[in-house]
Amino acid sequence: MALDTDLVQDQNHWGGGSRPLEARYGKLMMWFFLLSDALTFSGFLTAYGLMRFKYESTWPIAENVFTHFPGLEGDQPLLYVALMTFILIMSSVTMVLAVNAGEKMNRKAVTNWMLWTIVGGFIFVGSQAWEWYHFIMGDSGAIETSRQEILHVYNAEGERLSFSQLVHGMEEGHASNHGETFSKAEVLSSLEKNKDYYMKEPGKLGEAFSHQQSLDFLASGDVVQGANMIHNEYGRKQFANFFFFITGFHGFHVFSGVIINFIIFYNVLLGTYERRGHYRMVEKVGLYWHFVDLVWVFVFTFFYLV
């Protein structure tokens, strides 16, 4: 039996109208776009891996960089990014629910779930902006030597000190610089006073330098606070560059995804797909949205966890 039907289908191939992939044009094109986009992102992430392997010993440890959580004081490694991941997974779930409701031609449910998806996307983009803000503003400050290497200040107990702690003292509330700018002269004179303070490179195997060496490094170098494409206080400048580039490119995808979602949502409200008789547009935009979530899963692992 099976053979017979195969044969019949085979004959029809030459008459046109056969659909070997059983997927419509729009969906296929979305898939091929996503495939090329996946290759683009894998190019970025492997380039990141390459640089990281090259500078393995002094590469900044993500947990020491992304430590903020809104409303909480002190070190909160991974918590914020875990929340962002949760938001994106959640909005992916509401997207599947929208697609599912679309297959059943349930306009009210599609409207509802699309709206939640858009809300989730907005919260994610906002969270990313918040994280960028803290990354750019910086936290503890660092010294950049004349050879463009980043050094952090430590006390005799091996605790990393912020410029605020170095200049104003170890009292509570100085663990972060809180946006205060410190001059090279201020930091230098405070470092001279505390003979047991020293400097160390970031990363797992960063080298430590003596007090005198540290003073020399600062005298011939400069202070860095915050991050941009040229300097950053966390370590190698490639770290900040890749952070801006990869999370920025992903954030751009999320942002455009939110806009496309909104256009589709608006059309659902207008009843466009009800008149068309199917909700395949929701399925297509859903693929894009899941892809954004998929990329984030990898960015989360390779940027924040590993």
Add this chain to the structure above:
Amino acid sequence: MAEQVGTWWIWKVFWILLIITGVEVILGIIKPEFLLGAFLGTSILNIIFIILTLVKAGYIVQIFMHVKYEKKALKYALYLPSLILIPYLTFILLTEGTYLFT
């Protein structure tokens, strides 16, 4: 296209993704000492992270993006290029890239 009844299968995948992410975050915060040994050029913990990530990616692609229920030809059209080219690129960059040291 196999039709699933109701929405329970969506929530099942949601819980799986959530639990895997939770495990990753907990492992990332405590970083158990016994998992930090060297293994395949990195630590055992990192290998665990990568495996968990691939499991999550699998669920998103297979269930959320519906590939599990597509025709075999479409599955191959999507999986073959990505599963050949991405590991190839990673392999080339991370091994050949060691020349950067010399």
